[in-house]
Amino acid sequence: MTSVAAVFVTYNRSAMLRESLLAMDASTRAPDEVIVVDNASADDTARMLAEEFPKAVHVRLAENTGPAGGFGEGLRVAVERGHDWAWLFNDDDHPEPGALARMLDAMPALPERTAMFASWLIDDRGEVAKLGVAWKNRILDHVAPPPDGGSYDVDLLIFAGALVNAAAVRELGLPKAEYFMMWEEMEYCIRARRAGWAIRILPEPLVRTLHAGAATSPPWRLYYQSRNHLAMALEHRSAPEIWHWAVRQAKFTAVTLARQDRKAARTGARARGAWHAVRGRMGRTVLPQ
Numbered sequence: 001m002t003s004v005a006a007v008f009v010t011y012n013r014s015a016m017l018r019e020s021l022l023a024m025d026a027s028t029r030a031p032d033e034v035i036v037v038d039n040a041s042a043d044d045t046a047r048m049l050a051e052e053f054p055k056a057v058h059v060r061l062a063e064n065t066g067p068a069g070g071f072g073e074g075l076r077v078a079v080e081r082g083h084d085w086a087w088l089f090n091d092d093d094h095p096e097p098g099a100l101a102r103m104l105d106a107m108p109a110l111p112e113r114t115a116m117f118a119s120w121l122i123d124d125r126g127e128v129a130k131l132g133v134a135w136k137n138r139i140l141d142h143v144a145p146p147p148d149g150g151s152y153d154v155d156l157l158i159f160a161g162a163l164v165n166a167a168a169v170r171e172l173g174l175p176k177a178e179y180f181m182m183w184e185e186m187e188y189c190i191r192a193r194r195a196g197w198a199i200r201i202l203p204e205p206l207v208r209t210l211h212a213g214a215a216t217s218p219p220w221r222l223y224y225q226s227r228n229h230l231a232m233a234l235e236h237r238s239a240p241e242i243w244h245w246a247v248r249q250a251k252f253t254a255v256t257l258a259r260q261d262r263k264a265a266r267t268g269a270r271a272r273g274a275w276h277a278v279r280g281r282m283g284r285t286v287l288p289q
């Protein structure tokens with residue numbers, strides 16, 4: 001029997017985490033274990049888990065390592081505890097009741113070397129978000145699903161509700177904790193694809209996501225977006241990827257100058273991120289505010 005650990009990464013959002021864990025409890029096929037990676041939360045997360053979800057494995061980190069470090073730690077723990085797949089969630093994501101049963105039913109048709117397997121999402125407006133894009137030194141269009149409704153190949157996905165194969169983790173290692181946040185998923189997908197692993201999407205909306213946060217990214221998020229994308233391109237020593245980074249940053253900056261607030265802060269954050277990528281300054285260098 002396939003063993004699956006659900007992994008939630010959380011930081012100071014105990015109420016939201018509670019709702020996601022309650023939704024997980026309603027699964028028709030429950031995960032074999034629930035692992036909560038707590039990025040040094042200062043709220044009542046620890047008490048809530050101990051009182052309301054005592055069977056969950058609570059992994060409390062000494063400091064906030066962001067989504068990159070949190071997902072990496074969750075994957076490490078899930079693999080060490082002997083699970084075949086780790087089912088990854090942010091604390092504002094949760095599955096539909098039949099999600100895991102449906103994903104497991106579809107697994108026999110997957111290629112043998114499948115690193116990640118995810119579904120479409122239902123966003124906070126109740127609309128279906130079709131995940132999965134192609135990559136060729138740059139982000140291309142969304143990949144169209146096949147007419148038969150089966151799973152299909154993509155190059156990039158996000159970790160919200162993604163199943164990650166323990167065998168791939170043992171071969172590839174973990175997401176880069178030094179990214180802190182932004183592009184850790186993209187880098188991991190590209191690493192998997194370059195190693196000959198498949199990434200598949202099931203074209204059914206099986207996970208709900210709230211994506212709680214500001215509608216417009218604050219400057220500190222733009223810093224990490226710029227820095228980590230460029231850091232990846234530099235590590236790959238890829239001129240086309242560096243060019244793609246430059247074009248994206250130019251487009252984002254043009255939008256900022258045309259119609260966004262805090263223009264100097266936003267453009268400055270992107271420029272600082274680029275400088276730190278060139279200098280190799282990684283990790284949590286700018287605090288979320």
